[in-house]
Amino acid sequence: MLSSYTGVILAGGLNSRFSGTNKAFMQIRGKRILDHIYDVFSDLFEEIILVTNDPLKYLGWNLKIVTDIHPSRSSLTGLHAGLFYATGSHVFITACDTPFLRKDLVEALISAALPQTDIVIPETTSGREALCAVYSKRCLKQIENQLEKNDYKIQRFFNKVRVVNISEKKLRAIDPELISFFNVNTPLALEKAKEMEKK
Numbered sequence: 001m002l003s004s005y006t007g008v009i010l011a012g013g014l015n016s017r018f019s020g021t022n023k024a025f026m027q028i029r030g031k032r033i034l035d036h037i038y039d040v041f042s043d044l045f046e047e048i049i050l051v052t053n054d055p056l057k058y059l060g061w062n063l064k065i066v067t068d069i070h071p072s073r074s075s076l077t078g079l080h081a082g083l084f085y086a087t088g089s090h091v092f093i094t095a096c097d098t099p100f101l102r103k104d105l106v107e108a109l110i111s112a113a114l115p116q117t118d119i120v121i122p123e124t125t126s127g128r129e130a131l132c133a134v135y136s137k138r139c140l141k142q143i144e145n146q147l148e149k150n151d152y153k154i155q156r157f158f159n160k161v162r163v164v165n166i167s168e169k170k171l172r173a174i175d176p177e178l179i180s181f182f183n184v185n186t187p188l189a190l191e192k193a194k195e196m197e198k199k
Contacts, residue, residue: 026184037096
């Protein structure tokens with residue numbers, strides 16, 4: 001268990017592309033997506049936080065449920081809430097729609113964080129994976145400054161903190177198909193995930 005780290009799951013989306021159906025509860029490989037993530041997190045973290053504005057739906061899990069502090073709904077406000085409520089010095093964050101998140105990839109990102117590191121983030125040809133990354137609580141002030149300006153792009157504050165990028169080559173050595181970064185965020189992606197689970 002990583003006592004200085006908190007696992008944070010963001011579940012604050014509106015699920016508008018699924019007509020309001022909650023992505024976290026969709027079934028992949030015979031389990032709800034959130035169950036897949038929880039299984040990974042429960043092996044790694046003593047503290048697991050779920051950020052949601054609909055907390056009653058998640059009472060069946062043994063985790064800390066919190067809501068956004070900032071009134072606007074975005075991934076950045078979710079990250080802010082997760083960092084604010086975490087008791088550890090760092091958090092590992094993921095969205096609630098990542099059914100193939102691999103434990104060994106999470107461990108590799110965490111192991112790359114030094115005490116002075118503020119962010120450890122995967123970087124592939126598709127770009128940086130801001131919602132599959134490690135963040136220090138030292139990021140809170142920069143995030144709060146950004147939220148005050150109603151600027152919700154997560155990577156906007158990265159140039160003000162100490163960032164370690166993990167290359168695609170290193171990532172593929174652990175997760176060859178990079179499936180940890182696969183999000184079920186559209187009906188088409190859900191169909192693709194169901195095809196992937198058959199392999």
